[in-house]
Amino acid sequence: MIPLFQYTARYSSTSSAFCRKSFETLCTRPTLLSRSIGGRKRVGPPKEILLLDVMDTIVVDPFFKEMPKFFGMTFDDLMKCKSPTAWPAFERGEINQDELFRQFFNDRRNFDGPELVKTMEEAYYFVDGMECLLDQIKSSGYEMHAMSNYPIWYKLIEAKLGLSKYIQWTFVSCEGPMKGLRKPSAAAYEAAAKALDVPKERLIFVDDRAVNVEAARASGIDGIVFKDVTGLRDELFKRGLVIE
Structure with a gap:
């Protein structure tokens, strides 16, 4: 996972339905066949x-686009006012979701935590x-x-x-x-x-x-x-x- 203070953009959405329909197109490569002896596959390592x-x-990761958009900020502005310790602590399981919401900003401003979760979920x-x-x-x-x-x-x-x-x-x-x-x-x-x-x-x-x-x-x-x-x-x- 890229840390919260770095941004890399390179992705596009692919639905599961399209992925499966296009399986042969997206995932093609000559493969090696298992050799067999007497009709049985040779056991390898x-x-x-x-x-x-x-x-x-x-x-x-929706953090880099969707989260700043949720707060009405640029990514750089969000990084300036976000706590540097709350998210890593949340990742380590040291604080729960409610505590993340409380500590998220350096100035402890309030925001709609459940709506943020919904925004993230929709963007996965x-x-x-x-x-x-x-x-x-x-x-x-x-x-x-x-x-x-x-x-x-x-x-x-x-x-x-x-x-x-x-x-x-x-x-x-x-x-x-x-x-x-x-x-x-x-x-x-x-x-x-x-x-x-x-x-x-x-x-x-x-x-x-x-x-x-x-x-x-x-x-x-x-x-x-x-x-x-x-x-x-x-x-x-x-x-x-x-x-x-």
């Missing part, structure tokens, strides 16, 4: 496990082409886990987009094995590897922020900087993943 950032990797949608790729990766037998700096609002994403059809919400900074930890902290990557109980060599971490990927590599986990679906597919292919 254990498959890689993917750790995927969510915001601005799988789902577009898949990064262009990502749902198709997730579907292919899962269908090819690879295990995928979310690894996200995000608060309890991840449940709003799940309710709207149903990411659990493809990935497991295993590592979220607000709860579970990664509670209280945020990327790029080395402890976050160690917590993920420990919880999965697999060699780090089997893990591939994907994130749109280079600093998070560099931290993963420093901890012994291979990392891919996400730019777009085509680039991610190519990087996975280079690593030998057979995505059909």
Whole structure:
């Protein structure tokens, strides 16, 4: 997830219906077929496990456009008057939603918190082409886990987009094995590897922020900087993943 004080714009909305209808168009690549002996597939080494950032990797983060618009501000103006500590604390599960609303602005001004939540929820949608790729990766037998700096609002994403059809919400900074930890902290990557109980060599971490990927590599986990679906597919292919 890109931190709240940085902005990257590069996405367009793709509905689930269009994604599935255009599956063959969006997700095409020659695939390697499993060799077989006596009609049985040859057993190979254990498959890689993917750790995927969510915001601005799988789902577009509405913070950068929709939140400033909600408050009637520019992004830069919002950054100047927003508390620098409230959101990270919310992501770590240290404060609840009501406390976030109370602490959100430095001057503690009031605003319609529930309406902000509604605005955010309405703006969640898949990064262009990502749902198709997730579907292919899962269908090819690879295990995928979310690894996200995000608060309890991840449940709003799940309710709207149903990411659990493809990935497991295993590592979220607000709860579970990664509670209280945020990327790029080395402890976050160690917590993920420990919880999965697999060699780090089997893990591939994907994130749109280079600093998070560099931290993963420093901890012994291979990392891919996400730019777009085509680039991610190519990087996975280079690593030998057979995505059909």
